Amino acid sequence: MKRPPFDPSKTAASRRTGLFARQNPPGEPPAAVPDAGGGGGLPPGSPAESPPPERALSVSDLAERIDAALRTGTPSKVRVLGEVSGFKDRTHWYFDLKDAEAVVSCVMFAGAARKASATAAPPGGRWTPENGQAVVVTGRVEFYAKSGRVSFIVERIEPVGAGALDLAFRRLCDELRALGWFDVGRKRPLPSFPRRVAVVTSRTGAALQDVLVTMRRRCPAVGVLVVDARVQGEGAAPEVARAIDEVSARAAELGVDAVLVTRGGGSKEDLWAFNEREVARAIVACSVPVAAAIGHETDTTIAELVADERCATPTQAAMRLTPDASALASQVDSASRRLWDLLRRRLALESQRLASLARHPAIADPGHAVDAASARLRAGEAALHAAMRERLGDDALRAVRAGAAIERLRPGALLARSIARLDSLARRLDAAPASKVASARERLARSADRLARVMPAALARDRSRTDAVERHLGAVSPLRVLERGFSITTDADGRVVRDPSAVKRGDVIDTRVAMGEIRSRVEGTAPGDATTPAAARPDTPTRRKPSPRHPAGNPSEPPSLFGPG
Incomplete structure (x- = not known):
């Protein structure tokens, strides 16, 4: 639209309204405007006489009028679409918003910038606009008088187009990564020999x-189940998710061992259905492993990131899911040859071992081994019998000797030996001359008389000593002490407890009484009377010094019946 020429009449004070309208103060005459030549005004009545000019505005007045015009001439909040240029992050954000025809300077103060960064950024991150990025800003127009510039004060900024898609992609990636959907440990290996693949x-x-x-060329035996679904446009994401869920629910019924989610190349907007959360959820929840090949090799979608196997292209995915039949045949042939070689070597080895065993004496002549074993058995049996006879003979000899010793020590045996000696003496006397007979008879009479007197007394004395020893043994026997009401206490190791300090609270002790034992636990201890005589202690009975059985001579010999000499 062509701009109209300047009309001086519109500057008359009587017609002045609008942007630059200003009323002079009361009583102030209109300001005079000098002509171009520097002289005074035209004389009155001149044909070129113009209305009297108004007073000149100050710069501050002009700035105020510009600011007021901007405030009243534009809405309080304006949404503007444009491209970011010259972005500077200096606590406040400074940038230009431009299109093909115009540029507007923009300022976003620190508080609004922090809020926009936190809103648009992924969790824990920070977002800033990039030069060339398309955005929609919301704010107001202001005139900054000190610099004479008009600026757009941005209160909110939102990326649009590819920028908004990138932002949504990063946000969903961070969310799913936090859920563990990208973890390598969660992903399952693809089957090596699938029966059927759902595409x-x-x-x-x-x-x-x-x-x-690709699948028919590599292995025609693998079945293919095509599940038709829209792969771009509105409603594509729910349709893909439903298809995956249906295959997952009926995988066993359909014989499906793996799922391939794929489509060809396209723009970011065309592939966006595979960046939706519901598709990622269906892939993660699928009951069989899922491979994904979306777009070209340079494209990355969330469906590929959560899939068990990510493939660069649909062809690569088909190769990954299908075994190569020709390669398998070669492997089978190679394995068959190796197996036959192993069988031949094993048969040869076992034949050698069998021949070696056949030459062994135990196999070649079994009777020889039996005879040798029988001979060893007989030799062992004979040695055992000989050892038993020798041991029994030694024991019998020791028993006879012990019996003889006991027999010699009995009083009856002693008396018999004495009588034998007397008989020997009598025979000697009978053989002696008559001169010695009388003397011998006299000695014999005295000996017999003495023997008659001494022997009962000796027997009574020995019996008395035996009874005394028996009574003493009974008196000092621990059992007799226990019968009198005493007891013996031992600790857990069986040691006799003589001092209360030998045990502590909680220890288990055993107390022996006349009729049995008592087990108890120590609740406390107290020192006893140290002056208690040892004879009163049940566990330390008084020992009496045994009196000698024979006052003199060898105690093992009985008293002489005939006196000394």
């Missing part, structure tokens, strides 16, 4: 043809 894609897409051709 979720558009039936009319080129990606499906690439997959079918």
